[in-house]
Amino acid sequence: MKFLFDLFPIILFFIAYKMYDIYTATAVIIVASVVQVGYVYWKHKRVEKMHLITLALILVLGGLTLILQDPAFVMWKPTIVNWGFALVFLGSHFIGEKPIVQRMMGQAISLPDLIWVRLSWLWIFFFIISGITNLYVAYNYDEDTWVNFKLFGLMGMTLVFIVIQGLYISRYIQESDSEAEAEARLDGHTEDELTEKLNDKKKF
Numbered sequence: 001m002k003f004l005f006d007l008f009p010i011i012l013f014f015i016a017y018k019m020y021d022i023y024t025a026t027a028v029i030i031v032a033s034v035v036q037v038g039y040v041y042w043k044h045k046r047v048e049k050m051h052l053i054t055l056a057l058i059l060v061l062g063g064l065t066l067i068l069q070d071p072a073f074v075m076w077k078p079t080i081v082n083w084g085f086a087l088v089f090l091g092s093h094f095i096g097e098k099p100i101v102q103r104m105m106g107q108a109i110s111l112p113d114l115i116w117v118r119l120s121w122l123w124i125f126f127f128i129i130s131g132i133t134n135l136y137v138a139y140n141y142d143e144d145t146w147v148n149f150k151l152f153g154l155m156g157m158t159l160v161f162i163v164i165q166g167l168y169i170s171r172y173i174q175e176s177d178s179e180a181e182a183e184a185r186l187d188g189h190t191e192d193e194l195t196e197k198l199n200d201k202k203k204f
Contacts, residue, residue, distance in 0.1 A: 009033045014151045022071045030062045075138040078154060079131035086127035089120055115172050126161050
């Protein structure tokens, strides 16, 4: 449900573009983004940084698109967002004790520190590639193709990457579970041995 809520402005942008044009779609996504952030604040009394950053970018770049009648500004938005996330993830390697991906997911799953670092770099490369791909489509294909890519292409890339990430970390989660079970069995076996030794001593 949250995933669809996050996509709400993009879906409306797509529908408005198909019904009208890029400028109407840009106006729609600006209004939808403001409504989205306003609703989140009204319901939770706080707003996630991602929503605030996205809102600021769409207000600036979308506003420039409408004022200058140039769709290039709004086309750059997905690239700037992805490259911005890449910088944040990269910066977390130098600021703080853990990569940001570990801070976000560390409470849900347990992985070796090396795997968290690898995951962080994978996300960094993914964000960079997504930004480059967006620009490639924007400047090498027609406007309609870019709009389709903005909704289906970027979302598809993200879903595929998340699935690959899940498959990659699943074996390490299983290994962690196996190690925990082995330790539990070892502890249980040790307790049995101690009990037997104590009983033997009592016999004497």
